[in-house]
Amino acid sequence: MLSWKSGMTPRIQAKTFAGGSLRSAFLQASPALALGLHAWTRAARLRGLRRFASAEGTSGGMKAVTVSKYGDATQVMEITDVEKPTPAAGQVLVKNVAIATNPIDYKAAAGVLAPGAEAPDKRLIVGWDSAGVVEKAGEGVTDFQAGDNVWFAGDITKDGCFAEYTAIDARLISKKPESMSFEDAAALPLTFQTAWEGLVEQMNVQKGKTIFVLNGAGGLGSIVIQLVFRSLETSATFFEC
Template structure:
């Protein structure tokens, strides 16, 4: 099968940072689906691991990245009950297994959802990882309910997770949604996603928040540069609120600043359930199915912003280079593999 991989961590400008290769097809385990990958999207975690900033195999060993995919089930394991061959699916995979930069991928059925019927494979592939992250932040970590009152601040609203968090909060809660953006195009994107208010994270946040939410926000999703915004986020919070964080800060956060307001801090890592095979692992498949229904009902839209073409080393180098700038809006996708299988090198 065709794959895109690498043998050592190199700058994305190096032509060997990704290689078009051939590999052996995977064999599904008892709870696995064998999926023919039709489309993928690129996330910051892909670039971090390729650059050596995350868990991976030692240099010199073949590694297949990619944690967003949409495709067709080709075969199922002996204990699979939720899917059958021919089903069209979308999912974010597992950090500890070979990824989606491949024609075929094995994935546990419990973390897989049925592809939204109103989206093609490319548009669907933009959704899983950021959808799961945003959903778990809002509803599992911060425990927001449909009738929960108050205001929500989303720092970094135009990124993949922020784009989904804005939509989910608007559609499934009654919270006032305040997103941050620093450029005219990202501000427009946040408004398009449904934010009630958009403020500038290039300026101090607290005074801007207080102008639209005088009592402060009850919840904050700190999705980018948390260490730079942390003091301002705390100043913008109402007492007894909660903050959700997804990135590893570049310097330690001063947690004692949370104490005067009795604020809570929650980490979200969407691979926790698959990594530890938690009893509620199937919640990820369930929420993907629920979001697919929301998409097909016209309440949630894809965050795909650019399709870089077929899944090749050259196109993935371009996608990673753009993701590494930290200035992407929504998601970058790639769809399909070239017909010719390259030789192993």
């Protein structure tokens, strides 16, 4: 058993809270993620991050990573020219600056979300974690405007963020903290949401309790340990040498 020490400086700049539940601690540390975003998957594990690097799309279009048939992600994912989306009522159009990759991305490409199907009904744009800049707000959107820096985990039933632009429900995005880079912001949504679901919605962890994190590695494990340590001040992880 190895105690998690404060010398292991976390990358998120959260506070140490004197009391209360993990829910209250999380709301103060990251109210946007706690209140504004939906968790569409519990599959987040190791994290990978890269900028979406491609030439500009064709006139009136954009570049995107798409899947036309299910299979090995390394074989079926391809960069193609697609139509640039237009935000519908209640949506915003985001120019993606940085994206994160998750296991759900290659699983979606493999057809895990559509058992028995050989191909999606229409070409699928994968990817759900992103940070970018609002280009246009759709009708009825009042909380965001062009130029806002935002981050989000998208809707798994809609086109994803492995593209130059994403049209997304305004309820699923939040303004990016000024203290965070686009890359850091894109790496957090699914792991934070998964940690929130497990610790708060499922376990209702309270201060004064002891929690053990088994195999606390990768994106999810590291976030769980940081949140628990900063709110409960009692966290440990088992490991094998």
